[in-house]
Amino acid sequence: MSDEEAKLQSVRSNIHVDDLRIQSILSNKGVTINVDHEVDSDEAMILALGYKQEFKREFNLWTVFAVSFSVLGLLPSIAACVDYQQLVVGASPVPWILAVLFIISVALSMAEVASAFPTSAGTPYAVSQLAPKRIAPVMTWLTCWSNWLCQITGTPSVNYSGASLIFALVTYNKPSFQPTTGQAYALTLGIQFSHGILASLPTRWAARINSVGTIANVLFLAIVFVMILAGNKRQEIFADDPTFGNISKFNNNSDAWGLYNQTEFPTGMAMLMSFLGVIWAMSGYDSPFHLSEECSNAAEAVPKAIVMTAVGGGLIGLLFMFAMAYTVVSLDQIAEDPLGLGQSFVTYLSQILQKKAINAAVSMTIIASYFMGESCLLAASRVTFSYSRDGMFPFFSKLGATVNPHTQTPVYAVWINFIIGQLLLLLMFANDTAIGAIFSVGGISGFVSFITPVVFKVTNAYSTFKRGPFHLGKWSRPIGFVSIAFVAVMIPVLCFPYVKGDDLTLDEMNWTVVVYFGPMLMAWVYYMVAAHKWYKGPKSNLDEGTLVYEDVDGIPDEKNYAKEDVSSTKASD
Incomplete structure (x- = not known):
């Protein structure tokens, strides 16, 4: 033979x-x-x-949801974003409600796309098929880079926030301790290194770890929620304070729901600016998309996990917003940071809880943050793998697309993301404004990549789009247009500084416009100069000998x- x-x-x-x-x-x-x-x-x-089936499909609806909900990390996310939400327009739940409604709209539109294109490449693959053929390669290229910026900034921003919480807790218990920038960098490095090890494990172990992380996130969120309401001791804490001596146990409705504009812009604009906190806290619902090739029944499980994460996270987060709105004592005092903790969430807790309760609540937030960072790195490594498989990166595509034969996971992609994350964290040696830019970059870059395929789905490909088993039916186009309008409004808003006029200095500048649009401009220039010669969008890695063409x-x-x-x-x- x-x-x-x-x-x-x-x-x-x-x-x-x-x-x-x-x-x-x-x-x-x-x-x-x-x-x-x-x-x-x-x-x-x-x-x-x-594409070849290179991973074991050991995720299911629950475990892929576990990853995305762990990436969502509501408790640490809310803790990290007090400066970007409550200290912008007040503790009112109104901004959260409005922002979440639009975020769910974006999630629904993306879920429909994920059902039709269940691959770890995510939205760029969809763009390659939905955009007009003439511009599909460059639009796919830009969507890849935007989504990749979102992924590589996610883990370092989460871990930097987690390290900051650890130091804040130490300082709270030992006021004489003031961490240096070098210590903050070293601690974040250690956290990210441990995440790199966990994200390199076989898929079945990754699924189990993220299931534990999700359980911890939900459990700790519930416990801290109960502690804030039931353990509220603000009347005792401020009993001798001349300003708040007669304070009630909870705020009245007008104070809880009222807006407190702390910016130099009109209140409506301030509310839009506060959406950054909601967007960042709710980011992560796209993670199931990037685990499509490791999930069974992906065309149905993945979009359902996306929607479950967005809706569930939005509702649970709203309850937490209620708790904060009715218990916070003074936002001005939180902004002043009288304890020198550098973490607004810990300062807020010090207004309503006794010391032991604060230690417990912050400790649970730190643990939840740890699981959140690991899930972020896991999802980000799959993005780096899939884009490397398509040859997007000029220096490490071959390495990033390699699947470890023992773990059957993209180990090299994990450590490529680790190295890039540590380089980004060098921004902390500049100033707080510079390192803070990676928070807003994650929001704007993710939104751009999420919405690009939706734009083409409701326009160019409206009559040709082949929907998957999960779809929005007659609501697909209306929801798509609402999502597009929201993102179009938020892109410039996310670049606004919080001050203006003479108060706008280099330290007060919102550097998102540089940190995001700078790399995106370089990506576009590189495409026009060189990459257009070889990059045509996603490319098959199937052996040519396995294909029969009629x-x-x-x-x-x-x-x-x-x-x-x-x-x-x-x-x-």
């Missing part, structure tokens, strides 16, 4: 791409994929999208011809 005959007899399944309801880099070309084993619907889908007359191309007597398994939708 010849080698060619042996190869043909090894074929166990034929995937006829055009028989699947899918848009992909292989569709509408009469392609049949021959593989040497039986395939299920998930593998048939990823093969039809143009000629225009419907006769299979002989060079890839598979024997008629080979058993054929036709993948259906």
Whole structure:
């Protein structure tokens, strides 16, 4: 028997791409994929999208939701974003309610896209199929870079916040201790290194770790919520204070729901600016998209996990907003940071809780933050892997696209993200404004990448879009336009400084416009100068010998011809 005959007899399944309801880099070309084993619907889908099944599908709806909810990390996220929300327009739940409604709209639109294109490449792959062919490569390229900026800034920003909480707790208990920038960097380095080890483990272990992280996040959030309401001791704490001596146990409705504009802009603008805190606290609902190739029944489980994360996180976060609004004593005092903690959330807790309760609440927040950082690195590594697989990076694409044969995970991609994260954290040696920019960059870069495929879905590809099993039906276009309008408004708002006129100094400047649009401009210039010659969007990594192309007359191309007597398994939708 010849080698060619042996190869043909090894074929166990034929995937006829055009028989699947899918848009992909292989569709509408009469392609049949021959593989040497039986395939299920998930593998048939990823093969039809143009990629090998390289990971074990050991995530399910619950565990992929666990990752995204852990990335959401509501308790540490809310703690980290007090400066960007409550200290902008007050503790009122109104900004959270309005922002979350629009964020859910964006999540619904993205979930519909994820169902149609369940690959770890995420939104850029969708852009490559939905954008006009003439501009699809450059739009895919820019979407990749925007999403990658979101991913690589996520882990360092979370871990920097977690390290800051640890030092704030130490300072609270030992006021003489004041951490140096070098100590903050070293602690963040240690946290990120441990995350790198965890994110390099096999998928089944990653799924278990993130399940524990989600349980911890939900449990600790509930405990701290109860502590804030039931353990509220603000009447005792401020009993001898001449300003707040007659304070009630809870704020009245007008104080709790009222807006307190602390910026130099009109209140409406201040509210929009405060959405940054909500956006950052709610970021992470896209994580299931990037775990599509490790999830069973991905076309349904992934979009459901996206929606569950956005809706569940929004509702749970709202309850926490209620608790803060009705218990906070003085936002001005929090902004002054009289204890020198550098963490507004800890200062807020000191207004309402006794010392032991504060230690417990902040400790639980730190633990939740740790799990959140690990989940961020896990999701980000899959993004780096998928973009490396498409050849996006000029220096490390081959390395980033390598799957470790022992763990069957993209270990090199994990450590590439680790190194880049540590380089970004060098911004802390500049000033607080510079390191703070990575918070807002994560918001704007994520939003741009989330909404780009939606723009093309409701315009150019409206009549050709092949939706997956999860879809919005007749509401797809209206929800899409609402999402687009929200993001269009928020992009410039996220770049606004919080002061103006003579108060606007280099230290008070919002450097998001430089930290985000600078790299994006460089990415566009690089594409125009060089990358356009070789980057055409996602590219298949299937072996050419496994593909059979039909000629225009419907006769299979002989060079890839598979024997008629080979058993054929036709993948259906």
